Amino acid sequence: MSVWVDDGNSSCFTELQNAGFEGTYVTNDPVPSFYPQYYGAGMELGCHLFYHTCDAVTEYYLRYTQIEPNIAEICGGTPEPCPDLVSLVWPCGFTTIEEEAVSSNYYLAARGYNFNLLEETTPTDWQNLKSFNSHEHTPYPPSDLKTVVDMAVQQGKWANLVFHTSCNDDGAIAYSATKDIWVAPADTVIKYILQRQGFVLNSYQSDSSTTTFSYSRLGIPMSPFRDFETAFTPADTVTLQININGSNPLASVTLNGTSYPYKSSVEGGNTIVLMDVPIDKTVRTVTISSTAVPSIALTPADLNFSASVGTNPASQTISLSNGGGGTLSWTATADSTSPAWLSVSPGIGAGDATLSVSVNTSSLAAGNLYQGNHDSGDGGCKFPPGSECDADCKLHRFGFLCDGLRRRAVHGPLGGGISGGYGLFGWLKGFDHFSHQRHT
Numbered sequence: 001m002s003v004w005v006d007d008g009n010s011s012c013f014t015e016l017q018n019a020g021f022e023g024t025y026v027t028n029d030p031v032p033s034f035y036p037q038y039y040g041a042g043m044e045l046g047c048h049l050f051y052h053t054c055d056a057v058t059e060y061y062l063r064y065t066q067i068e069p070n071i072a073e074i075c076g077g078t079p080e081p082c083p084d085l086v087s088l089v090w091p092c093g094f095t096t097i098e099e100e101a102v103s104s105n106y107y108l109a110a111r112g113y114n115f116n117l118l119e120e121t122t123p124t125d126w127q128n129l130k131s132f133n134s135h136e137h138t139p140y141p142p143s144d145l146k147t148v149v150d151m152a153v154q155q156g157k158w159a160n161l162v163f164h165t166s167c168n169d170d171g172a173i174a175y176s177a178t179k180d181i182w183v184a185p186a187d188t189v190i191k192y193i194l195q196r197q198g199f200v201l202n203s204y205q206s207d208s209s210t211t212t213f214s215y216s217r218l219g220i221p222m223s224p225f226r227d228f229e230t231a232f233t234p235a236d237t238v239t240l241q242i243n244i245n246g247s248n249p250l251a252s253v254t255l256n257g258t259s260y261p262y263k264s265s266v267e268g269g270n271t272i273v274l275m276d277v278p279i280d281k282t283v284r285t286v287t288i289s290s291t292a293v294p295s296i297a298l299t300p301a302d303l304n305f306s307a308s309v310g311t312n313p314a315s316q317t318i319s320l321s322n323g324g325g326g327t328l329s330w331t332a333t334a335d336s337t338s339p340a341w342l343s344v345s346p347g348i349g350a351g352d353a354t355l356s357v358s359v360n361t362s363s364l365a366a367g368n369l370y371q372g373n374h375d376s377g378d379g380g381c382k383f384p385p386g387s388e389c390d391a392d393c394k395l396h397r398f399g400f401l402c403d404g405l406r407r408r409a410v411h412g413p414l415g416g417g418i419s420g421g422y423g424l425f426g427w428l429k430g431f432d433h434f435s436h437q438r439h440t
């Protein structure tokens with residue numbers, strides 16, 4: 001949102017300052033005595049045609065009697081440098097396409113009047129920006145200008161509020177300070193949009209830990225009368241919004257290799273980084289690094305044990321490694337639910353390791369186990385209908401066991417001659433499952 005005060009009036013200065021904002025003050029001849037003070041307070045000073053002419057005039061008259069004397073008077077009579085003077089307001093909102101062609105030689109933008117419309121995020125006519133009238137002029141704006149603030153927020157557009165002899169803003173300036181809306185002088189918004197339009201992205205790369213890219217912008221088109229590039233300084237930043245993969249903690253955000261301020265949030269599982277960066281024809285590089293989080297990788301993911309009744313199967317090993325980044329610390333715990341038949345060693349460590357996994361069949365009391373013959377489909381199953389064991393039994397011919405606690409049998413078809421097989425299955429906390437299979 002931009003607040004404009006026309007005709008050399010001093011209105012809204014206190015309201016803007018109290019809200020922490022700056023506005024745009026435009027004048028015809030003469031330049032008010034308070035303009036240097038306003039400029040010193042951060043206000044933009046702009047043009048309003050030397051004689052405040054509200055009619056069609058010749059190109060010569062507009063150029064040499066209205067525009068150029070107005071520019072000379074403002075940048076000669078205030079501390080605002082001539083290159084910074086980029087905004088015009090058409091007196092009475094009057095302009096023609098021919099006049100706009102002339103004004104575009106001198107100004108990045110000219111503001112119109114009598115629209116009572118929001119301006120687009122990228123204006124279609126830079127030399128006749130849409131605005132809302134002040135209350136004393138028809139066509140009247142909404143009776144409460146706070147609704148214009150709400151409209152701008154809802155539609156994501158640019159509200160240009162205009163005032164004259166009084167700051168009859170209905171509290172809209174103070175209200176906007178409580179809303180998610182950017183309030184800045186018109187020249188700041190104008191330059192922001194022009195730089196955003198010319199944004200050039202190069203060499204974008206992103207993986208789980210690093211996002212990097214280079215950027216620059218196109219040059220600002222000059223006119224026969226002005227090199228508008230001189231109106232832009234490093235203070236005219238644009239905001240980059242970078243969506244990086246994942247939500248790992250950010251380790252560093254750099255611009256050309258130097259740590260750079262940013263804000264971040266997490267949306268939809270990805271970290272969003274916001275950076276206000278200088279932008280011009282120079283190529284700059286942004287690099288965002290995140291701290292990779294450790295993750296456990298196991299090879300193989302499953303172990304299978306087979307043994308005859310009364311014997312223990314040989315121990316097996318499983319390789320544990322860090323499948324992510326950083327330093328992995330881990331613990332390995334076998335399910336101790338009785339009967340505890342599975343053990344793993346070592347139970348704690350850091351970094352890569354080889355774990356030994358053992359099975360002790362002696363603790364497996366036969367009386368606690370369900371056992372069935374399933375050569376004929378589900379005919380031999382004894383599981384509660386609907387349990388996973390039940391489903392498995394119908395689909396596979398295998399030896400299985402289900403004690404009611406570990407209700408998923410080990411998959412894998414057995415030979416047709418085996419009539420009384422069963423399998424065991426247990427969980428190693430934090431890892432994939434281990435299983436034990438025994439045939440009778």
Ligand SMILES: [Zn+2]
Pocket residue numbers: 006007048052090091092
């Ligand atoms: Zn005026």
